[in-house]
Amino acid sequence: MRLSILGIGKKISLLLYLVFMIFPLYWIVVTSLKPQDEIFSYPIKYWPVHLTFQNYVSIFKISKFHIYIANSLLIATLSALIVLAISLLGAYVLARFQFRGHKQVLISFFLTQMLPGFISLAPLYLLMSHLHLINTRVSLIVMYTVSLIPFSTIILRGFFQRIPVSLEEAATIDGCTRFSALWRIIIPVMLPGIGSTFIFAFIQNWNELFTAVMFVDDESLKTLPVAMNSFVMKFDIDWGAMSAGTVLSVFPTVFLFILAQKFIVQGLTQGAEKG
Amino acid sequence: MAFQDYKLFDLSNVRFVGFKNFEDVLKDPKFIGALVNSLYWVFFSLFFQFLLGLALALLLNKAFRGRGVLQGLLFYPWALSGFLIGLIWKWMFNSQIGVVNDLLMKAGIIDERIGFLSDPNWSMFSVIVANVWYGIAFFAIMLLAALQSVPSDLYEAAEMDGANKFTRFSNVTLPYIMPTVITTTLLRVIWIFNDPTIIYGLTNGGPAGSTHILSSFMLDKIINGGDYGSASAVGVIMIVILLLYTIFYLSATKSEKVGDF
Numbered sequence: 001m002r003l004s005i006l007g008i009g010k011k012i013s014l015l016l017y018l019v020f021m022i023f024p025l026y027w028i029v030v031t032s033l034k035p036q037d038e039i040f041s042y043p044i045k046y047w048p049v050h051l052t053f054q055n056y057v058s059i060f061k062i063s064k065f066h067i068y069i070a071n072s073l074l075i076a077t078l079s080a081l082i083v084l085a086i087s088l089l090g091a092y093v094l095a096r097f098q099f100r101g102h103k104q105v106l107i108s109f110f111l112t113q114m115l116p117g118f119i120s121l122a123p124l125y126l127l128m129s130h131l132h133l134i135n136t137r138v139s140l141i142v143m144y145t146v147s148l149i150p151f152s153t154i155i156l157r158g159f160f161q162r163i164p165v166s167l168e169e170a171a172t173i174d175g176c177t178r179f180s181a182l183w184r185i186i187i188p189v190m191l192p193g194i195g196s197t198f199i200f201a202f203i204q205n206w207n208e209l210f211t212a213v214m215f216v217d218d219e220s221l222k223t224l225p226v227a228m229n230s231f232v233m234k235f236d237i238d239w240g241a242m243s244a245g246t247v248l249s250v251f252p253t254v255f256l257f258i259l260a261q262k263f264i265v266q267g268l269t270q271g272a273e274k275g
Numbered sequence: 276m277a278f279q280d281y282k283l284f285d286l287s288n289v290r291f292v293g294f295k296n297f298e299d300v301l302k303d304p305k306f307i308g309a310l311v312n313s314l315y316w317v318f319f320s321l322f323f324q325f326l327l328g329l330a331l332a333l334l335l336n337k338a339f340r341g342r343g344v345l346q347g348l349l350f351y352p353w354a355l356s357g358f359l360i361g362l363i364w365k366w367m368f369n370s371q372i373g374v375v376n377d378l379l380m381k382a383g384i385i386d387e388r389i390g391f392l393s394d395p396n397w398s399m400f401s402v403i404v405a406n407v408w409y410g411i412a413f414f415a416i417m418l419l420a421a422l423q424s425v426p427s428d429l430y431e432a433a434e435m436d437g438a439n440k441f442t443r444f445s446n447v448t449l450p451y452i453m454p455t456v457i458t459t460t461l462l463r464v465i466w467i468f469n470d471p472t473i474i475y476g477l478t479n480g481g482p483a484g485s486t487h488i489l490s491s492f493m494l495d496k497i498i499n500g501g502d503y504g505s506a507s508a509v510g511v512i513m514i515v516i517l518l519l520y521t522i523f524y525l526s527a528t529k530s531e532k533v534g535d536f
Contacts, residue, residue, distance in 0.1 A: 014334055014345075017327075021349050024363050024408070027374055031366065044377045113465065115514065122503040207356030209472060210494070225358055232362070232476075239366055246359050257354035258347030261416070 025250070032056070032243035039240050055244035062241065067220055068227040069248070075137055075223060076205035079144040083201045084194065086145070087152035092182060094153065095160035109150035121214050128215060139215045140223070144205045152197050159193035160186070192263040199260045203253045224249045279504050296508035305484045306509070309492040315399060316406070316488045317467050323407040325460060328414025335415070336422045346419075353412040361476020364405040368392050368477075392478055395485035402477050402486050409473065414459060421455035422448065457528050464524075465517055489513050 031039055032055050033048040059065050094105065124143070125134070133139040163186055171181035187194065209225040216222060222230075228245055278296065279289055300306050335346060352360065367374050368391035376388045391401040425448060433443045471491035474480065480487040480495055487495065489509060496506040 010334060013330075017331060017334075017349060018345075020408070021352065021411075024360075024367060025351070027367060028363050040372055042372060044372060044374060113462065115469075115510075121497070122506075203354050207358075209356065209358050209475075225356060228359065228362070242362065243366065246362055250355055250359055253354040254351045257351055258344075261347050261350050262343050 025254070028243045028246050028250075031239060032247045034240065036240050055240040056248075059241045059244045059248075063227060063231070064219060064222075065227070065245070065248070068222050068224045071137065071221060072206055072223040072225075072249075073252075075140050075144070076202050079141045079148070079205050080198050080201035082141070082145045083148045083152050084198055087149055087156050087197070088187075088194070090149070090153045091156035091160055092186075095157045096165070106154070109154055112150045121211065125214055133215075135216055135218050135221060137216075137221060140208075140212055143211050143215070144208060147211075148201050148204060152201060155197055155200075156190075156193065159190050163189055196260055196263045199256050203257065206249075206253055279507075282500070282502055282504065292504070296504045297512075300505055300508045300512070305487060305492060306489075308484060309487040309489050312399060312486065313468060313488040313490075316403060317464055319403050320406045320410060320467050321460065321464055323403075324410035324463070325414050327407070327411045329418055331411060331415040332418035332422055335419055350412040350416055352409050353416065355409070357409065357470060357472030358476040360405060360409050361473045361478075364401070364408075365392065365477050368401050393482055395482055398478055398482060398486045402474050405477055406467070406473050410463065410467070413463065417455055417459045418452060421452040425451045461521065461524055464520065468513070468517065489516075 030046070030048055033051055033053070034045070035050050035052045035054060038045060038048070038050060094102070128134050128139050133142070167185055167189070168178075168181045171185045172178070176184065207225060208223075209229060212223045212226045213229060216226060224245075228242075228249060231242060231245060278293060279291055282289075331349060335342065335349075355363075368376075370376065370388055370390040370393055373388075373391070375391065376385070379385045380388070389397055391397050429447050429451070430443060433447050438446065468488075469490050471488065471494045474486055474488060474491045475494060478486045480491050490513065493506045493509040493513070496502045496509065
């Protein structure tokens with residue numbers, strides 16, 4: 001009897017958590033589907049009585065929302081791919097070789113996590129303008145790639161350390177070079193880890209605001225967060241369009257995350273077990 | 276840069292000014308407020324994020340049907356940007372037609388609307404709630420991963436030795452997940468301390484600077500006025516605080532394994 005009460009208590013607290021966690025998302029979706037007058041009417045309606053997509057239509061009308069989405073997709077994907085390519089090789093070396101300065105490299109990677117990113121924006125702004133990269137997508141791709149490499153490398157190193165060296169040795173004996181052993185044997189085994197690192201990087205890039213605000217102000221180059229930021233200043237009162245924009249910017253990452261979270265937990269478990 | 280007069284809109288006039296930026300910043304009453312707020316912000320955010328995250332991880336650390344979907348639904352805030360989280364909560368905390376006030380009044384907890392974001396007595400509380408909501412997922416993910424890596428034979432052995440649920444947790448689980456706990460709390464404190472995006476989206480430091488923490492104060496210096504000299508001075512102060520904290524934390528927990536997730 002006591003056990004079942006405990007079980008019910010657990011279920012209830014899980015349910016409460018669930019409501020607490022999901023309600024904000026639910027609420028922004030509901031708001032985005034309400035007509036203007038219903039959003040501001042009182043008493044508050046907890047579901048849309050007159051379902052409408054007018055907010056979504058209007059956000060594409062009043063802004064170049066499709067272009068922002070395309071920019072964000074392009075920048076986030078490209079940068080995440082480059083991050084993977086570089087971090088994979090770096091993590092492999094850090095996991096498999098001992099060399100002078102090995103520890104210092106790792107420590108410096110951790111130190112980069114301590115600095116508030118935006119403190120270096122001013123010198124980087126100058127650097128980028130000397131390179132004539134201000135107001136280009138390239139500048140953001142470069143910035144995002146550089147800022148994500150340390151963390152991705154640390155995570156991927158954990159995955160590499162989980163894979164027994166013997167696997168590679170066996171491949172070498174069978175005639176693989178070191179690189180083809182890495183490419184054909186190790187990387188397939190690590191796919192869940194690689195996937196979750198990619199999604200992590202993608203989500204970070206997709207969400208980044210301050211660098212993009214600094215480096216890009218051309219309408220046709222803006223990313224989603226930058227666009228949302230200028231919305232806040234322009235249409236502070238138009239919560240219908242605001243929430244439609246929020247829903248559109250939030251859904252790709254939520255979708256990706258729900259898809260990948262199983263692998264992320266799995267991947268971190270593997271990272272955690274290394275000796 | 277912390278020692279230079281460095282304004283983005285006056286770049287021809289960049290020059291060395293010694294400790295003047297530090298003096299200016301330290302004399303600014305907003306700075307002291309932001310420093311105190313930072314402590315509240317980090318402490319309460321971390322405390323509740325960790326506690327609720329751990330509880331959630333323990334609840335989810337069992338195989339049952341639909342766990343994958345449930346995890347996704349519970350962890351998703353981690354995929355959102357702080358800025359958008361700020362916007363979402365700003366809408367919910369709205370004092371006129373905000374849903375939080377409405378729910379609390381319906382539940383009979385409050386009698387009149389609270390200006391969650393416009394009342395300086397409540398504003399700090401409100402931004403912390405939003406931050407807790409955001410950060411639970413991080414701890415839940417990391418701790419769940421750690422919990423799942425505890426070998427099950429350890430529990431069996433403990434059970435044979437007559438350990439009950441509680442002693443099993445304190446003597447087996449806790450020591451095993453300790454490295455993760457130390458690393459995640461260390462990292463999280465640094466991130467919470469450094470990250471101004473939720474505050475930027477929610478209140479932008481207002482009303483009247485009552486929700487500025489050091490990082491949003493610094494951001495404010497950059498965005499409104501491009502004063503990189505003062506901003507860098509704040510940044511240097513922040514780094515010093517973080518270094519002291521890290522050294523203290525690591526020696527207090529005697530951990531050499533930080534960095535191993």
